[in-house]
Amino acid sequence: MTFHTAEPAFRFRQGTQPLLISMPHVGTHVPPELAARFTPEAQQVHDTDWHLERLYDFADALGASVLVATHSRYVVDLNRPPDNQNLYPGQDTTGLCPVDTFDKRPVYAAGDLPGDEEIAARRDAIWQPYHQQLAAELARLKSVHGIAMLWDAHSIRSVLPRFFEGKLPDLNLGTANGESCDPALAQTLLGIGEAATAYQAVLNGRFKGGHITRHYGQPAQNVHAIQLEITQCSYMQEQMPFDYLPERAAALQPHLRAMLEAVLSFAAIHRQ
Numbered sequence: 001m002t003f004h005t006a007e008p009a010f011r012f013r014q015g016t017q018p019l020l021i022s023m024p025h026v027g028t029h030v031p032p033e034l035a036a037r038f039t040p041e042a043q044q045v046h047d048t049d050w051h052l053e054r055l056y057d058f059a060d061a062l063g064a065s066v067l068v069a070t071h072s073r074y075v076v077d078l079n080r081p082p083d084n085q086n087l088y089p090g091q092d093t094t095g096l097c098p099v100d101t102f103d104k105r106p107v108y109a110a111g112d113l114p115g116d117e118e119i120a121a122r123r124d125a126i127w128q129p130y131h132q133q134l135a136a137e138l139a140r141l142k143s144v145h146g147i148a149m150l151w152d153a154h155s156i157r158s159v160l161p162r163f164f165e166g167k168l169p170d171l172n173l174g175t176a177n178g179e180s181c182d183p184a185l186a187q188t189l190l191g192i193g194e195a196a197t198a199y200q201a202v203l204n205g206r207f208k209g210g211h212i213t214r215h216y217g218q219p220a221q222n223v224h225a226i227q228l229e230i231t232q233c234s235y236m237q238e239q240m241p242f243d244y245l246p247e248r249a250a251a252l253q254p255h256l257r258a259m260l261e262a263v264l265s266f267a268a269i270h271r272q
Contacts, residue, residue: 079211
């Protein structure tokens with residue numbers, strides 16, 4: 001089955017420092033033919049990582065490269081393995097081409113679920129180009145700087161009973177249980193989060209990093225990957241119309257910037 005989309009798979013800005021910020025869940029585009037199969041709720045793509053480009057608007061000033069998804073995770077989830085393997089065995093997750101929302105409501109109005117061929121076509125059209133660009137930029141950074149740092153930027157509603165009990169901590173750092181980046185760097189980042197007393201921070205809690213963090217983080221090869229999952233209530237409205245809250249965001253941004261500056265400081269010391 002073919003899959004048609006007029007939208008490029010990603011937007012990319014190349015920076016000057018050995019840091020790539022990936023935003024795989026900020027996309028909102030759903031091709032019209034596919035959107036026609038969605039429920040009215042799914043057409044509103046509620047489970048988007050809203051406004052992260054604006055929240056990280058200091059990325060260019062830091063010299064970071066930025067890779068941004070264009071399509072909704074309901075089309076294809078760029079942070080899932082291409083074979084759709086569950087990253088959290090025994091826990092509920094959504095798949096490579098999700099069939100339900102975070103609230104466990106159907107994405108497809110008439111039960112018209114994508115089959116294997118359609119999933120493969122979406123993967124080839126969107127997932128593959130995004131990951132090719134991600135891998136190529138990490139390789140370029142490593143070649144130019146002797147080190148590559150990957151920051152996988154995410155956000156999520158603070159209360160989601162499907163995935164976790166109670167309220168999620170605000171700053172959820174994930175390093176695949178210490179396997180995707182240098183443990184000392186992870187502890188430095190956690191310390192920055194813990195020093196931000198208005199927020200709760202945790203390392204390798206409920207969110208340990210998805211496919212991107214786990215696949216690309218190779219500390220032995222001097223490629224370090226960190227995921228940060230932020231509660232959306234820290235910077236925006238968690239319900240429609242999902243507005244950005246500038247004052248709340250402005251309070252959070254210095255802590256995010258401090259974390260990324262620590263990543264760059266680590267890179268400056270550990271170039272090979």
